[in-house]
Amino acid sequence: MKLPVSASESFVEFAGVQKTYDGEILVVKDLNLRIRRGEFLTLLGPSGSGKTTTLMMLAGFETPTVGNIMLDGDRIDAVPPEKRDIGMVFQNYALFPHMTVAQNVGYPLKVRGVAKAEIAERVAKALDMVHLGAFGGRMPGQMSGGQQQRVALARALVFEPKLVLMDEPLGALDKQLREHMQIEIRHLHERLGITVVYVTHDQSEALTMSDRVAVFNAGIIQQIAPPSELYERPANSFVAQFIGENNRLPGRIQSADGAVCKVSLANGDTVAATLTDAARVGQDCLLSIRPERVKIAPNGEAMDNRFEAQIAEIIYLGDHLRVRCVLDSGGEVVVKVGNAEDRPPLDIGSRIPLGWRAEDCRALDAA
Known part of the structure; x- marks a missing residue:
């Protein structure tokens, strides 16, 4: 069993974070969360539990009402999203339909002013990493849903971000393909040693992929633990009923x-x-x-x-x-x-x- 994350080893830290959209109802309540470098942490919970809002605050698309967020020792809650060095993978892929696969993957490098020769080299490596090395010249519309999600994953990794965030990335795939992609993402995480924060409402997905799972309900983390501990030793009746x-x-x-x-x-x-x-x-x-x-x-x-x-x-x-x-x-x-x-x-x-x-x-x- 893994020990709680200490302040000295935390890579991402939420300290006293709260979020409200209307000034009255707290969507996230007093969140204190530490994530290790290289950890795969899943935020799990029903709709409206606060998990996606937490991810969006980490990405920079939402601002905490109270509290602060640290990334690798630096406070980032006032830093714009494009300056945070964070890769994102969404459920709808968010690929540019008029660009080839290689152009889509290389786009984060292009906007960062990386030289063309280096872009080509890094794009080739990223596509090989997701088993799409021969697909660089194709258009997104010529590919299956699973292939498009691999392209989105390669694009999130190509600029070697400090952190990768995934928001329900497999929700649009059928059951068999979704289960296959779960294992692929897990193996990719293990090979690269990247830090991943993953949002899902699918409990089996969370148990399959994660080092630890944070179970959200009503804006509060009910329990955060490795999958086996959540399943075998739920902390309260909500976790017991939600997991399995x-x-x-x-x-x-x-x-x-x-x-x-x-x-x-x-x-x-x-x-x-x-x-x-x-x-x-x-x-x-x-x-x-x-x-x-x-x-x-x-x-x-x-x-x-x-x-x-x-x-x-x-x-x-x-x-x-x-x-x-x-x-x-x-x-x-x-x-x-x-x-x-x-x-x-x-x-x-x-x-x-x-x-x-x-x-x-x-x-x-x-x-």
């Missing part, structure tokens, strides 16, 4: 013994769970259990929680089954069962035992 699928069982925390607590559900059942900083003894809470952590017929396995249930629905999803179960005492639990796993026959209406460990079940805030 999970079962949610409302209850009240009755007691705690170290990290393990006892939670009573409305139907009278008691569940052993992991107590988090988001919940307290005596308070209402929301239990969060990932579907793949619930086991069917856990004979011989050490399970802190065991229940009887009836299968209400089975959905075939190729590599796994999604099994919706109704507990005898009420409430529903979804179980994800791998098709390669040894398991008893599963039929709608049949009764099965379920179980899960306390460490896989988190007691979070009831909000």
Whole structure:
């Protein structure tokens, strides 16, 4: 697990940043964020959460209402966008349709007064980097969406910026191509060691590509952590519900013994769970259990929680089954069962035992 970023190693820093457009509603609230040099950080959240506004302030297209932004030790919140040495990649590619691919990629160098011979050399390297070395003479309209996005990426990298910002760059691509481009961008980041700040509302994209993910909601970072930590140890109920699928069982925390607590559900059942900083003894809470952590017929396995249930629905999803179960005492639990796993026959209406460990079940805030 990576440690928090200290002031001495931060490459980008937001210090007490707030943003309002109307003087009343804060779109970004008291943002304090440090990003390492060479890090791939994703800003993730629903529409209106503040992630894109944060990116636009870093790019220079929006100005903080309060606070300041530092890049490589220099304050930049008053520096115009073209002076920030930042590359940008947008969802709509933003290529010049009347220019060839090579001219599009070379444009940032041309406006910086780089000599023609050097432009040609650097454009060739940039296109090779995104596997488009033979496409320099084509027009953007002659290329697929994925190829155009590679051109946009080459243009953002050709002038060797300090920082690359990406705003939903894969949103216009179909699922298969989007997943392919995610891996390509990730590998490119690893090869070049560049610092990337990436905005998306797609949780799987964020988990696939990032060193760390900052989850935004209502203008506030709810949690910032590596993907595995976000998924396995969400800090609150919003993060748990936004990242991946999970079962949610409302209850009240009755007691705690170290990290393990006892939670009573409305139907009278008691569940052993992991107590988090988001919940307290005596308070209402929301239990969060990932579907793949619930086991069917856990004979011989050490399970802190065991229940009887009836299968209400089975959905075939190729590599796994999604099994919706109704507990005898009420409430529903979804179980994800791998098709390669040894398991008893599963039929709608049949009764099965379920179980899960306390460490896989988190007691979070009831909000």
